Amino acid sequence: MQKMEQKIDLNKELILKINQNSTNEQNNLIDFSEKQIVELLDNCYKILQSVEVNSIAYQLINTQIDNILNNAQIEVIAKLNQDYDSKISIVIDSKYQGDLAQGTIISIIEQGYIYKTKELIKKAKIIVSTTNQI
Numbered sequence: 001m002q003k004m005e006q007k008i009d010l011n012k013e014l015i016l017k018i019n020q021n022s023t024n025e026q027n028n029l030i031d032f033s034e035k036q037i038v039e040l041l042d043n044c045y046k047i048l049q050s051v052e053v054n055s056i057a058y059q060l061i062n063t064q065i066d067n068i069l070n071n072a073q074i075e076v077i078a079k080l081n082q083d084y085d086s087k088i089s090i091v092i093d094s095k096y097q098g099d100l101a102q103g104t105i106i107s108i109i110e111q112g113y114i115y116k117t118k119e120l121i122k123k124a125k126i127i128v129s130t131t132n133q134i
Contacts, residue, residue: 048061075114083104094129106128
C-alpha cells in the first residue's frame with residue numbers, strides 16, 4: 001500500500017511539473033508574440049510618417065493597425081495635444097509652443113501601448129511643449 005501511495009505521489013509531482021513547464025512555455029510564447037506585435041506596429045507607424053495622410057496606402061495601413069490593436073485588445077497611449085503622463089510616457093525632448101500649455105504632447109517619436117485591462121506594455125516616447133523660450 002505504501003509503494004502505491006509513493007507512485008501516486010510521484011505521478012502527481014510529474015503532472016505538476018509538466019503543467020508548470022507548459023504554462024511557462026505558453027507565457028514565453030505570449031511574451032514573444034507581444035514583442036513582435038509591438039515591433040510591427042512601431043515599424044508601421046514609422047512608415048506612416050512618410051506617407052501622405054490622404055493616400056490609399058496610409059488608410060490601408062492605418063486600418064490594419066486598428067484591426068491588429070482591436071483583436072489583441074491593445075490601445076495606443078500617446079495622442080497629440082494630450083497632457084503628458086509620466087506613468088505611460090517618456091519625454092525625449094521639449095519645444096517652445098506659445099499657444100499650448102506646458103507638457104502638451106506635440107510629437108510622438110514611438111507610440112506606447114497598453115492592454116485594455118490597463119496593463120502597460122510599452123511607454124510612449126514623446127516631445128512635449130514648453131512655455132519657456134530659449
